[in-house]
Amino acid sequence: MDLISALSDDLLAKILLLVPTKVAVSTGILSKRWEYLWMWLPKLEYGHRDCSESECEKLRCFLDRNLPLHRAPDIESFRLELCNSRFKPESINTWVVVALSHCLRELDISYESYPEKPDILPSNLYTSKSLVILKLEGDILLDVPRMVSLPSLKTLMLQRVRYLNDETLQRLLSNCPILEDLVVRLSEYGDTMQKLTVVVPSLQRLTLYIPYNHELYEYVIGTPSLKYFELVDYIDNDHDGLIENMPYLIEAYVDCCCPDIYCLMGSNTSVKRLTICSVAILDGLVFNELEHLEVCLCTVLFSNQLVQLLNASFKLKRLDISLMDGHVPRYMDDWNQPSTVPECLLSSLQSLNWLEYTGEPQERDIVVYILKHARHLKTATITSLESDVPKFEMIKELALSPRASTTCQLVFE
Template identity: 30%
Template sequence: MGRKSRCGYRSYVCTPKKEAMVTPKKEEDVKPDITKGNRQAAPVPVPAAVVKTPKKEENVTVKDEPSKPNLGCERQTMMDEEQDRISNLSDDVLAHILSFLELRDAFKTMILSKRWEKVWTLTHIINLNNKSCVRRFDQRLSLDKEIRRRTTFINFINGVLFGHNMIFPVKAFTLSYYFGYADFIRYRHSPYIIKWVDAVSTNDLEKFDFSISIDCTFPALNMPPTLFQCQNLVTLSLESINRVLIRFDVLETVYLLSLKYLRLVKVRFEEENTLKNLLSGCPVLEELYMEPGDTGFKSIPHFYFISPSLKKLKWKREEGFRGYFVVKAPKLEHLHFVEHSMLGFSMSVSPSLVSVVMDIGSSFGHHGHISVEKLFQGISNAQKLEWSTHHTFMAKVELDNLPEFCNLTHLKIGSCQDLYFVSSIIQHSPHLKHLIFDKDHFISGPMTWMPPVPVPSCLISHLETVEIIAPEGQTSYEIELILYLLHMGKVLKKMVVTPFSCIDLRRKLWESPKASGCKIVFSDFPAGGTSR
């Protein structure tokens, strides 16, 4: 290294570098010098920093570089894992998943893998519909093709029902079947449907929903007795779409111990005791809906609705039957009764009664008489009442002796032959709060308004809202009724008149004396009505 002297000049001193100890190499490790002929140079000691010993190839380990991930393979692996996750579920879970599909869609899952070949047979809910086999006019389906489709459909159902795995029995069965001309030709007496119903009618069945329609002459079906012995059945629905196709014989053995909902639409009872025996075999029945057909009950003079557990009863029939109705249901809460050709009605008192809809009439097309005492005695505990009568005369003496409707707070009156009924029922409803006149269902006829004497107590202390619906306008008697309510309603808050088009009548209502600060609303004006 160079050093500075005292006089400022730089002097250089050569210092030999220290050489590391070098291990002498073997002769075979020294490569010959081929630059000078064949002469081999003597080995010269070389510093360790300069000498580089080459590594033998067999001692060198080459590490593989990490390869880039293949996204396609990973994605496929994840899909396989997810598929395996579903397939590894238990039979119960898979059967529950398939129960939300129609039977034919569940059947298609058998092609997924070997795991799925028999899973569809384990489902406990079966939904059958043969609409795809129906010949339609726009499709121009030939009769032979329709017969083949129906035969395939029937064979498929036969294989499913009679080959079903009983470890997972059928708990819910829904069948919607349309009878066409092909059924009439090939299966004239339809024995296969009875076999289907009988096959699923076990103690494991919880829901049975059967609907049938037809476009040709076909004998009515008689339900097998095994259907009425399913002790765990909760819901039972039998329906004929366009004509009466289901009939009941005398039901002597009915053991529907768990049935809570019963729906019968256009069914025919052969004897009077059929319905009585049916209801007596349903000890926990809560809801009954009946809509008979035109020829369902012509030969039955009395209908008995006797049930200790019934909470909701709905009967709907507008024509065709002339008979007497008897209702004995101490726990009844909701009654909806539509019958325009009955001869009589009686009902026992139900303390838990909440709502009643009565749309009744006497026998065909002529004025008849119905006992008011028997009619109103059973519904006097109702909180809500909708009342309509058609071609029915109620004597004034009977209307004066109406029972007290102590719990009634909502009253809706539709068609009636005399406004005296309105004044009578208001007089006997001391806690009435809401009153509606729906003239949309009124039958045209002479009506007179006679103010009740004395003034009903509900007008003095409870009546708050009044609504009058008159699509064709108000008559003079109805105007007198409106003015009377305005004049006597001391706690009346709101009156709605709809529709309303007479300007003079509007001015008359505004200028008439009022017992309270009642708000009058005319609903046929823009923006929801004009009020004052």
């Protein structure tokens, strides 16, 4: 007997966890000692996006035959990536039932089917006492029954899934008493949800993605314990929003087309770090605790937005100006210097970082203005591509500009 085969079953199972499930199953051909070891694995992952017709059929037959025989008393995670019509809803339903019977802690399903057959989830999923993490993506229908109880669920990710009606999501959330992390990415097409309600007292992280083509008319958010909030809202038509106060919010990421942003940002004035891209008029907002502000180049000069944000942030220590992921630069408005110098430039700003600097007159004027008035600035880092602006000319131009802080260090990358 070789030395590896002489190891205990527990140790061999830990070794098999280091390789994909498919590889672990294939070790069964080595000898009778290895034949059924994979059936003790607590982590199972099957399928992939590029699965051929024949591979999908083999996988379906394999799971139908072997999954009910799995021997591990507890399954830590069960992941399915199924992108083929050969995977029937009733088969997937059965596999999930089997996994749940093993005190399943994490369920992760990505499912695409043509024609669409989204009803794949068993009813007992909604009453699992062991489930801690639930991730669903694609052609999956959430038809939440009246009897719902997920007492252990802490993380819920719903990406492009279907909802039976406007009440479906909140019915599910209302029965997750310790939920901490929620991600909801609405579908661009085929989703009929018009009102999005997220009322979860325990929630600490919330990410909402509302695509351009989604016909959402209202969202209601009640998350008093929230620490991180991310909203990507690309609907440019008017839609109502009721967002209750978030007194413990630390970080917010806002990429929003909505012209009325007060319903959103008015509840987030205690935030300490804010990343924002918005065409809304922000004048009048006050961020009492904001220390780190990142503004997207898309809108940094739109309606003099940067001035509005600086005036609203009395304690600001760090200012980053960059292009957010997936955004493209647009023509900038002229830089209108404020009639009075924002308080943060006089008393608190210590760091300026400008990424993808092009040397356009509007950009140069902003940097020169900040250097001229920021009394406590320690570093100003300017990052550019040689093709955008000649480095020597940029360095010379900014290095010779007046600086309120005698200790400020200019860094060019």
